[in-house]
Amino acid sequence: MSTTTTPNPSGAGAPGRSREKAPAGERVADWADGRLGIYSLAKANMRKIFPDHWSFMLGEICLYSFLIIILTGVYLTLFFHPSMNEIEYHGSYVPLQGQLMSEAFASTVDISFDVRGGLLIRQIHHWAAIVFLAGMFVHMMRVFFTGAFRKPREVNWLFGFLLFVLGMFTGFTGYSLPDDLLSGTGVRFTQGAILSMPIVGTYISMFLFGGEFPGGDFVARFYSIHILLLPGIMLGLVVGHLILVFYHKHTQFAGPGKTNKNVVGMPLLPVYMAKAGGFFFLVFGFIAMLAAVASINPIWVLGPYRPDQVSTGAQPDWYMGFAEGLIRAMPGWEINIWGHTLVLGVLIPLVIFGVFLALIALYPFIESWVTGDKREHHILDRPRNAPTRTAFGVAWVTAYMIMLIGGGNDIVATHFHLSINTVTWFVRIGFFLGPVLAFIATKRICLGLQRRDRDKVLHGRESGIIKRLPHGEFVEVHEPLSQEAMHTLTAHEQYQPAEIGPTVDENGVERKVKGPQKLRAKLSTAYFGEDGQIPKPTAEEYKEITSGHGHH
Amino acid sequence: MSSQDIPEENLPAERAADEHAHAHGDVSVAANEKDPFADPGLPPHEHRIQDIDERAAKRSERTVALLFTLSMLATVGFIASFVTIPADRIVYIFPLGHISGLNFALGMTLGLALFCIGAGAVHWARTLMSDEEMADERHAIAAEPEVKAKVLADFKQGAKESALGRRKLIRNTMFGALTLFPLSGIVLLRDLGPLPEDKLRHTLWSKGKLLVNMNTDEPLRPSDVAVGSLTFAKPEGLEEHDHDFQTEIAKAALMIVRLQPENIKDKQELEWSHEGIVAYSKICTHVGCPISLYEQQTHHVLCPCHQSTFDLSDGARVIFGPAGHALPQLRIGVNDEGYLEAHGDFEEPVGPAFWERG
Numbered sequence A: 001m002s003t004t005t006t007p008n009p010s011g012a013g014a015p016g017r018s019r020e021k022a023p024a025g026e027r028v029a030d031w032a033d034g035r036l037g038i039y040s041l042a043k044a045n046m047r048k049i050f051p052d053h054w055s056f057m058l059g060e061i062c063l064y065s066f067l068i069i070i071l072t073g074v075y076l077t078l079f080f081h082p083s084m085n086e087i088e089y090h091g092s093y094v095p096l097q098g099q100l101m102s103e104a105f106a107s108t109v110d111i112s113f114d115v116r117g118g119l120l121i122r123q124i125h126h127w128a129a130i131v132f133l134a135g136m137f138v139h140m141m142r143v144f145f146t147g148a149f150r151k152p153r154e155v156n157w158l159f160g161f162l163l164f165v166l167g168m169f170t171g172f173t174g175y176s177l178p179d180d181l182l183s184g185t186g187v188r189f190t191q192g193a194i195l196s197m198p199i200v201g202t203y204i205s206m207f208l209f210g211g212e213f214p215g216g217d218f219v220a221r222f223y224s225i226h227i228l229l230l231p232g233i234m235l236g237l238v239v240g241h242l243i244l245v246f247y248h249k250h251t252q253f254a255g256p257g258k259t260n261k262n263v264v265g266m267p268l269l270p271v272y273m274a275k276a277g278g279f280f281f282l283v284f285g286f287i288a289m290l291a292a293v294a295s296i297n298p299i300w301v302l303g304p305y306r307p308d309q310v311s312t313g314a315q316p317d318w319y320m321g322f323a324e325g326l327i328r329a330m331p332g333w334e335i336n337i338w339g340h341t342l343v344l345g346v347l348i349p350l351v352i353f354g355v356f357l358a359l360i361a362l363y364p365f366i367e368s369w370v371t372g373d374k375r376e377h378h379i380l381d382r383p384r385n386a387p388t389r390t391a392f393g394v395a396w397v398t399a400y401m402i403m404l405i406g407g408g409n410d411i412v413a414t415h416f417h418l419s420i421n422t423v424t425w426f427v428r429i430g431f432f433l434g435p436v437l438a439f440i441a442t443k444r445i446c447l448g449l450q451r452r453d454r455d456k457v458l459h460g461r462e463s464g465i466i467k468r469l470p471h472g473e474f475v476e477v478h479e480p481l482s483q484e485a486m487h488t489l490t491a492h493e494q495y496q497p498a499e500i501g502p503t504v505d506e507n508g509v510e511r512k513v514k515g516p517q518k519l520r521a522k523l524s525t526a527y528f529g530e531d532g533q534i535p536k537p538t539a540e541e542y543k544e545i546t547s548g549h550g551h552h
Numbered sequence B: 001m002s003s004q005d006i007p008e009e010n011l012p013a014e015r016a017a018d019e020h021a022h023a024h025g026d027v028s029v030a031a032n033e034k035d036p037f038a039d040p041g042l043p044p045h046e047h048r049i050q051d052i053d054e055r056a057a058k059r060s061e062r063t064v065a066l067l068f069t070l071s072m073l074a075t076v077g078f079i080a081s082f083v084t085i086p087a088d089r090i091v092y093i094f095p096l097g098h099i100s101g102l103n104f105a106l107g108m109t110l111g112l113a114l115f116c117i118g119a120g121a122v123h124w125a126r127t128l129m130s131d132e133e134m135a136d137e138r139h140a141i142a143a144e145p146e147v148k149a150k151v152l153a154d155f156k157q158g159a160k161e162s163a164l165g166r167r168k169l170i171r172n173t174m175f176g177a178l179t180l181f182p183l184s185g186i187v188l189l190r191d192l193g194p195l196p197e198d199k200l201r202h203t204l205w206s207k208g209k210l211l212v213n214m215n216t217d218e219p220l221r222p223s224d225v226a227v228g229s230l231t232f233a234k235p236e237g238l239e240e241h242d243h244d245f246q247t248e249i250a251k252a253a254l255m256i257v258r259l260q261p262e263n264i265k266d267k268q269e270l271e272w273s274h275e276g277i278v279a280y281s282k283i284c285t286h287v288g289c290p291i292s293l294y295e296q297q298t299h300h301v302l303c304p305c306h307q308s309t310f311d312l313s314d315g316a317r318v319i320f321g322p323a324g325h326a327l328p329q330l331r332i333g334v335n336d337e338g339y340l341e342a343h344g345d346f347e348e349p350v351g352p353a354f355w356e357r358g
Helices: A024-036 A036-043 A054-077 A103-113 A119-143 A154-176 A181-195 A201-209 A218-248 A270-294 A316-331 A344-371 A388-408 A409-415 A422-459 A483-490 A515-526 A537-545 B029-034 B054-084 B101-125 B145-162 B169-180 B184-194 B243-253 B266-274
Strands: A084-088 A100-102 A261-268 A335-337 A341-344 A463-466 A474-477 B090-091 B097-100 B134-139 B210-214 B229-233 B254-259 B275-281 B293-295 B300-302 B309-310 B317-318 B331-333 B339-344
Touching: A036 A388, A054 A218, A054 A270, A100 A103, A103 A119, A119 A154, A119 A270, A119 A316, A119 A344, A119 B101, A154 A218, A154 A316, A154 A344, A181 A201, A181 A316, A181 A344, A201 A218, A201 B184, A261 B300, A270 A344, A270 B101, A270 B339, A316 A344, A316 A388, A316 A409, A344 A515, A388 A409, A388 A422, A388 A515, A388 B097, A409 A422, A422 A483, A422 A537, A422 B101, A422 B300, B054 B101, B090 B101, B097 B101, B169 B184, B229 B243, B243 B266, B275 B331, B275 B339
Parallel strands: none
Antiparallel strands: A084 A100, A261 B134, A335 A341, A463 A474, B090 B097, B210 B229, B229 B254, B254 B275, B293 B300, B300 B309, B309 B317, B331 B339
16 A cells, blocks of 8 residues: 555654654554554553642552552462361471361461462562551542542542452451461351341351351362452452543642642653652562561461361451451340341441441542532542541541450450450440540541631731830731742632521422431531631631731 | 532632633732732742752762662572572571571562662652653543533434334343343352251250360260369260361360359259269350350350350350350260260250341
């Protein structure tokens, strides 16, 4: 077809260079572009702008630890035998010689003692999982407290939420694989929890374990769930999560030059390529060193699982601590009627666990219903400027943390020389009281910070310079803020509480106000009413103060 | 409940300062007077020392190169450690104590190799790459009305051409087929395990089975059970090498203590005991952990998992913690040869409660 004599098929070379052969890299790129359209892709993304803030790297920690988990996990599958066949141990770890154990446990001991570097990779894998879940927790809190979940990012919030939940279950199925005494106890706990489910409990238990607990199947079944099913779904969600981050463009805090219609920062190539790429190595390096110095899950100390044995101080990994706390704090209620048992003592914690997670998942939709705001939001809120949301989030975290204490009530009791009963009662009461106190305190702190911002804008910054006036009065000199600072402190939006409106229309006919509408008006008042926020300073107020008597 | 009824004017107005958004640092006095809080635009770029001083830039370059070189050395160190350090070498490293030398060496060298790459890249980006802030425009995510109209029209056309709405028979049978076929997948899961039936109600214990000491593997005599001690037992005939040992012991595990008969408060407990020796299921009725802590003075046993506490002198009733009912007791006696034996199976299911337990 082509009649051109130029050896450069794309003809895209710069003038004066058009007759030369394009550089090799460009030719490869041309080849790929002709098949994949990479130039159009790169046009939109190569110099994509990302804003800078320390809190934006929390998500990166999650992404990188996820990659580390996959890399090290693939390595571990090369040596791990997901089998519950009982064998006698004859490996190089002397204290276990001759003991009966499952092949799963034996192969994990082999990975730890006979495969050079196996222990390191195992520990990196486990540490990375702990960092992954902690990272997701903190990242989620960052998104929550800055309102980054608002339109258009609600779907991405749900993706992230699912990753957190699936991450917990992937972690649980993973640490259960070695079939050691501690993890086996955790599996037993899970089986007990499954049994508590009305009607279907015993059936699910029989089907999951291939018969009665522990049976000989669960390690192989957990294995395929842990290495294939859940990570497969999670990988898809991670990719979707990242695509949406690119598509929506990152949020940013208010500041000079930063609006809801732009994104200010530095380009992907080269700055974030280097920073984010480098950060992967920092996270990986940090976790590798952690695995070098800090032992995690030393299963050879615990020994193989026996359903009739247990060690004291049995704890799940931290991310299961909340569920563990609920289970420990709940009184042992059981109802027996009509020949059936309702195991409320286990069932209620399971339900609360689900409700608690669902609450945080649904929050974006609740808030957008209360505000009635359908616009896109790309400017982040400072937590103080959304006091009710912040207070709600802190209350949630408080309940979560109290249950973490509950999950380790035995450890707390022995370390601080307290009675286990006292700790448990503290958790029982604290679970209800703590969030309320945290809510009130947080809201007040937020309002106080808003007042301070208001004062700063209107009266300037306290300079610390004391001036004595001619008539003897001492005053502190206030320095006016720069326009940048004033803009930043007043850039946030403030909603007005939604009103139900008159209950009687212009003809005197009573208008019906539906329950949800009333609830919404109430919530809206709680969020944005007089007690919900401090009105931000207006230009008029500022002018009056600055033009009039100047200072005080 | 929709929020369509919220008028737009109830929402806070967007700031009318967008026109200043891209002005670099020109704080116009006019704008200031009009709105003291107006967006002054991006502040002017401030140069770093590396931007002005080539010697500083050179220093940065050397730092980055040094970090990358360190990484290379660390990788060499990793390989050297892998080859030279035996897997079973234990070394003392302060303050970590006695740890595996190989794990420490491999982890530190690998960590260093990775960390230095990261530190080098980040230092490079922070000191030598341009740090001038730039702005990208955002575009509304929702489609323009024309686009939306076109898509809806296309969809209508497609739906019409499929005739799905008109040919109801096709539609209904298709939905039927699509709804039914996943059933095969569910049916296939049936053989994951057996039905529960009464499996959770029975254990290996039966009339005449001897109580065998878990530690010594010998049948127990009453004289073997001392006051104040906690003895674990299994049913005779169950051996550790048995194929189903784990599953059977998960239900049959027994704990035996000796109390003074006059201290036993529960009437049935006294009847089912022998000379003050009582046998209870070791499996906690909460979620199935093995109970293993015994308080001699009070005769309380505690489950170390969730701290359910049972009073063995009073029918093993729950006195604290999340367990919902007492531990099942095994009725015991002695046979003609003087060995402790079971008088039957547990009369109620052992372990965690479940729906069919009743």
